[in-house]
Amino acid sequence: MKETAIGIDIGGTFTKFGLVDVDGNVLMEGSIPTYTHETIEPFLEALSQAINKGLDSINDSFEIIGIGIGAPNGNYYEGTIEHAPNLNWKGIVPFIDMFTKYFDLPMVLTNDANAAAIGEKVFGGAKDMNDFIVVTLGTGLGSGLVTRGKLIYGHDGLAGELGHTNVYPDGRECNCGKRGCLETYASASGIIRTVFKLLATNNIDTPLRAYTYESLTAKKITEMALAGDPVALEAYEYTSDLLGLKLADAAAVTSPESIFLFGGLAKAGDILIEATKKSFNEYLYPGYKGKISIRLSELMDKNAAVLGASALVWSEIANSEVIRVPQQARAV
Amino acid sequence: MKETAIGIDIGGTFTKFGLVDVDGNVLMEGSIPTYTHETIEPFLEALSQAINKGLDSINDSFEIIGIGIGAPNGNYYEGTIEHAPNLNWKGIVPFIDMFTKYFDLPMVLTNDANAAAIGEKVFGGAKDMNDFIVVTLGTGLGSGLVTRGKLIYGHDGLAGELGHTNVYPDGRECNCGKRGCLETYASASGIIRTVFKLLATNNIDTPLRAYTYESLTAKKITEMALAGDPVALEAYEYTSDLLGLKLADAAAVTSPESIFLFGGLAKAGDILIEATKKSFNEYLYPGYKGKISIRLSELMDKNAAVLGASALVWSEIANSEVIRVPQQARAV
Numbered sequence: 220m221k222e223t224a225i226g227i228d229i230g231g232t233f234t235k236f237g238l239v240d241v242d243g244n245v246l247m248e249g250s251i252p253t254y255t256h257e258t259i260e261p262f263l264e265a266l267s268q269a270i271n272k273g274l275d276s277i278n279d280s281f282e283i284i285g286i287g288i289g290a291p292n293g294n295y296y297e298g299t300i301e302h303a304p305n306l307n308w309k310g311i312v313p314f315i316d317m318f319t320k321y322f323d324l325p326m327v328l329t330n331d332a333n334a335a336a337i338g339e340k341v342f343g344g345a346k347d348m349n350d351f352i353v354v355t356l357g358t359g360l361g362s363g364l365v366t367r368g369k370l371i372y373g374h375d376g377l378a379g380e381l382g383h384t385n386v387y388p389d390g391r392e393c394n395c396g397k398r399g400c401l402e403t404y405a406s407a408s409g410i411i412r413t414v415f416k417l418l419a420t421n422n423i424d425t426p427l428r429a430y431t432y433e434s435l436t437a438k439k440i441t442e443m444a445l446a447g448d449p450v451a452l453e454a455y456e457y458t459s460d461l462l463g464l465k466l467a468d469a470a471a472v473t474s475p476e477s478i479f480l481f482g483g484l485a486k487a488g489d490i491l492i493e494a495t496k497k498s499f500n501e502y503l504y505p506g507y508k509g510k511i512s513i514r515l516s517e518l519m520d521k522n523a524a525v526l527g528a529s530a531l532v533w534s535e536i537a538n539s540e541v542i543r544v545p546q547q548a549r550a551v
Numbered sequence: 552m553k554e555t556a557i558g559i560d561i562g563g564t565f566t567k568f569g570l571v572d573v574d575g576n577v578l579m580e581g582s583i584p585t586y587t588h589e590t591i592e593p594f595l596e597a598l599s600q601a602i603n604k605g606l607d608s609i610n611d612s613f614e615i616i617g618i619g620i621g622a623p624n625g626n627y628y629e630g631t632i633e634h635a636p637n638l639n640w641k642g643i644v645p646f647i648d649m650f651t652k653y654f655d656l657p658m659v660l661t662n663d664a665n666a667a668a669i670g671e672k673v674f675g676g677a678k679d680m681n682d683f684i685v686v687t688l689g690t691g692l693g694s695g696l697v698t699r700g701k702l703i704y705g706h707d708g709l710a711g712e713l714g715h716t717n718v719y720p721d722g723r724e725c726n727c728g729k730r731g732c733l734e735t736y737a738s739a740s741g742i743i744r745t746v747f748k749l750l751a752t753n754n755i756d757t758p759l760r761a762y763t764y765e766s767l768t769a770k771k772i773t774e775m776a777l778a779g780d781p782v783a784l785e786a787y788e789y790t791s792d793l794l795g796l797k798l799a800d801a802a803a804v805t806s807p808e809s810i811f812l813f814g815g816l817a818k819a820g821d822i823l824i825e826a827t828k829k830s831f832n833e834y835l836y837p838g839y840k841g842k843i844s845i846r847l848s849e850l851m852d853k854n855a856a857v858l859g860a861s862a863l864v865w866s867e868i869a870n871s872e873v874i875r876v877p878q879q880a881r882a883v
Binding site: 292301302348349350351364366367369371372373374375376377378379380381383384385388395396397400464467468469471472473474475476502504505506507510 | 624633634680681682683696698699701703704705706707708709710711712713715716717720727728729796799800801803804805806807808834836837838839842
């Protein structure tokens, strides 16, 4: 029987799920809105119904090895989602403990960027690497750092917050409560802020002046940059300069073979990559020069979040690490 | 027979060595000058003679399990010392390959700060920790980062260069060729620079004005800070502020349980620790607050460098990792 894993990616707006085999083939996929559920219980109810409906629609026979979950502020050790600023559910949500009421399967949960990193290793460009970093440039900036072939979880399961390293002590206000965090510059929300800063400081004629702060999107800025708009290009340059600076700092900690960029901003391709490389190499410790590549994720055009979440199951099983077996499963 | 390990710490000025048992007892120790040897061969000759002389002086019987070497720019994977700015031997020195001509024993080499980190785990304050950072505040700033109980070596064996993370892109010139590296601020040489900057910007009456740049030492600044000199205290405050900022960045990568400070500047004790804690907690990602301690190394008053180097042998054997066995030993 075909071995499969359920991958679930919990985002602020939508939660995506899918059934994935060991080769990365997606046998079934779907999504439900996240933000419409004010509390966790009805969300879990809706999610499990949608997954079961999806599973019922599959004609082939299959075996489910486990469920992998990527979530903002996901704590690997505890199976919890902790104080996620972009989710309605405040405090510490014991996600796995609650979700085992719906599925009697081994479960593993980590933050979404960690899931993306494992996805890159299992299905993407990091297949042959043991030391690499994946940076997700979404609404915020997430990161998963792998060393010796394994994710850095830290003592509390919450390591890998490059988005909250400090660019300027008195810089932009961040949702986390601090100022000057990298994600207030290098992210979808960050580049919108940068465009507005540029519109305020220069007189360049650009269609970007027709947008309100609320109507402007990173996608639009990327389109305009690819079309050659000077303000959009300068915004990308500013973003890449700061991203390169802080990636050089991160490289000084873990000395990775590659850094993979992923997410909306990465769709600018060379505009982002080349400028980030330039800045990165300028700030990089000379002992590392020429040894670390910065490249696009190889999961860019795929349902990477779901692949990454399902890859957690393969990765954890393949590495014979502790799998979180729910109470019910243990009792069987 | 008592199992022992030889620990060797190669510094720019002196190279220290010792024979250490599993409990951290030093059965023999000594040192030779490093800088007087313009090339590597006569240095190895002198070092091996000094070690053998020391071993001959021991009356008890003992067995040597291996040799652990801590060296600036030490590459764990290759057993090499690579482009160390403070050593006479330029380029890539194949240290272990050369040293096996003198000792037919398994050898392991890494950078001195990594050795200090393993020393902290085997003999110091990190005995029960799997995730921690050791920062050595010597002439430069070295760091060893441990996650899942093992050092982060990176893909090239050279990870852990917190001293070369960037504080100010246009900051102080660093020996590495970059500008604004943390070690140009938070180190023995950095605090001397800071005192001179303060002497230039304020009019405070202080005995520090009697020193030339070359005659002033970090030790003197530490003594004056402990005695209450306002300029020395302000220099420590400035140092601690930047150190705390960059340690908060490092914590966002590895989420350690503790950060241990070690070396000359750490002798200022609370003056350094309390101000660094304050800054660290100000810049720390809120998700980590209250969970990460900053403390003095517990090897401060011991021959920590030699203990750390010998600890490499115990650590590598205990973890059943690859031990670098020299050709001769394999042929036996």
